[in-house]
Amino acid sequence: MKRAGILNRHLAGALAELGHGDGVLVCDAGMPIPDGPRVVDLAFRAGVPSFAEVLDGLLAELVVEGATAAKEVRDANPAAAALLEGEFPELELVPHERLKELSAGARLIVRTGEARPYANVLLRCGVFF
Template identity: 35%
Template structure:
């Protein structure tokens, strides 16, 4: 049995096949997912699993160098936005690497998900609780 925190085989496979700068998305329950992008659907019911808990677990396995957020996230859902930024700062401390943060309009964000290798859908119901991770390198 796998020893590390991440047990979901689809997410573990995704992380293990990413190259430098490849992108994937973790999203709330309502983000439209492009038909051609792989969907890893974790949603069970409203709020389960949550966006932030999913981010925390995925970060245990994935080295990232950047994130992309919708501009609206910070103004519409400031508490969740700030909690995500804190998770990213914690990851910078753990990894010893800087993580860039980029903001796009929500419409541009949705368009950008077309480039994701996969979209991990949570049960989160907080508006704009979505993030695109850009894969980094461990060396």
């Protein structure tokens, strides 16, 4: 058994398969899930687990070279905007409809139980060297 880090076997396995340039969408419970990408659904109840908790766990395990979120997050969910802008100083902001289009090209989607709007981010994997 793993001692620390992500214990969910489905998520840990999916992360191990990622490579440079792959996209990982971390999303709230309301984000439409497109056909195609692998999905690990962690949602349990409204708000559980939170977007912030899941993002924190993923960032501890992934090398991320870029991130994209919906520009609507700034007005609709200032807490999520502050979190994202704090983690990603060069956060790319696009219209929400564009983020939904981009999510279809993700390799992995991790759905949280987050119940606040626009708590979504598309991560682009980097390399550790």
